[in-house]
Amino acid sequence: MKSDGLLIVGEDLCEKLVGRQQAFDAVQAVFGAMAKGGAWNFPVIREALGHADVLYGFKSGFDRDGQVLGLKSGGYWPGNAAKGLTNHQSTVFLFDPDTGRLSALVGGNYLTAVRTAASSAVSIAHLARQDARVLGMVGAGHQSTFQLRAAAEQRDFEKVIAWNPHPDMLPRLAAVATEVGLEFEAVSQQELGAQADVIITITSAFEPLLMKDWIKPGTHLACMGTDTKGKQEVDADLVAAATVFTDEVAQSVTIGEAQHAINLGALTEDAIAPIGAVINGDHPGRTSDDQITLFDGTGVGLQDLAVASVAARLAEEADLAQRATL
Structure with missing residues (x-):
């Protein structure tokens, strides 16, 4: 990615740019990389907050083959449906593996659904x-x-x-x-x-x-x-x-x-x-x-990072993402 600022890729943009085939290809590739030892997940943190019946946590990892580093933060808010919101809420943070700088913030709600569907689809295919x-x-x-x-x-x-x-x-x-x-x-x-x-x-x-x-x-x-x-x-x-x-x-x-x-x-x-x-x-x-x-x-966190990196790359190539400086 370019170094001139932090990319912000919202939910609407993720939905526009990342379809089922892109998600399938990204998830299949990262599963293959994991099995070869070229990508790995870090231990999952997942906790009940004792508030609103929420399960909240972090999934993270590093894909050395694909040069993708980051984490997904989010969880399950069972009361959200009554508020007109998706029960699963999450955001993906991508970092430059060479410098550690935050490179992109990517909406994780649509991508969580599409990457989960891609995972089962990969299993059906094989x-x-x-x-x-x-x-x-x-x-x-x-x-x-x-x-x-x-x-x-x-x-x-x-x-x-x-x-x-x-x-x-x-x-x-x-x-x-x-x-x-x-x-x-x-x-x-x-x-x-x-x-x-x-x-x-x-x-x-x-x-x-x-x-x-x-x-x-x-x-x-x-x-x-x-x-x-x-x-x-x-x-x-x-x-x-x-x-x-x-x-x-x-x-x-x-x-x-x-x-x-x-x-x-x-x-x-x-x-x-x-x-x-x-x-x-x-x-x-x-x-x-x-x-x-x-x-x-x-x-696994690497699924989220894989599809989020696709969204960030496509948004950057099309010059559609917002940019910010921390």
Whole structure:
């Protein structure tokens, strides 16, 4: 980046400049770099504030291969929806890795949604059966529409089926399914497991919403909501029965979906593979049509930095970003 001031890239600009393909490419590349040891995340800080039921924290890291250094600060404000705001609020800070100077402030709300969707899409691209036709969605909150759009581009899906604890929220998914040309049906959790070839869970649950016996052989699951100690979206027995992949193993076993199977002794850390190893060709990924694969998408700081750096670069190239001096 140029050295003449701090770039400020707002939410509207991020949405204008960073689409699904740019996010997919950036996330896939940084997962590959992580698996090779060319990029790494720093320990996550995530705390309950004791105010407004907020979970707040920091995710940070350094991509040496891509020369991206920074952090995302933000969290989850569950009361924001009633105020007309997104529950997830965050900002990305990018620093010049050569000098340590702050180089860009980038809005993180849209980018968090698009990078999370890109992560599950990357997992579908590399792990789902090629003949997958039914996409299952568990969750219908803000991020679910991003997930659906990104997933729909990875296989020749014919139908979307969905369940949400609050059924009145499902019409937003139905509208997106229609928009991308897919049939839509609201179903029970058991029926979703029986029909779906690919399942995305994107909730803030603290209890299993899908059980092992409901899932058919050959299913690929992308569990995207569990990113904190105690959270859980699927049965620990299901995780233990699946071939598990993740964005980062250290987070998977401590704050991800795998934490519960690990704590029960039903899964070992060395049984979990980084998705980057599949991307790099160092792991075969899915090895049979009957295999259940599961991607534990815990969300890593490097994902945020990757898409934020794309937004900053594109904004600078188009001379659209604001500039400031600290």
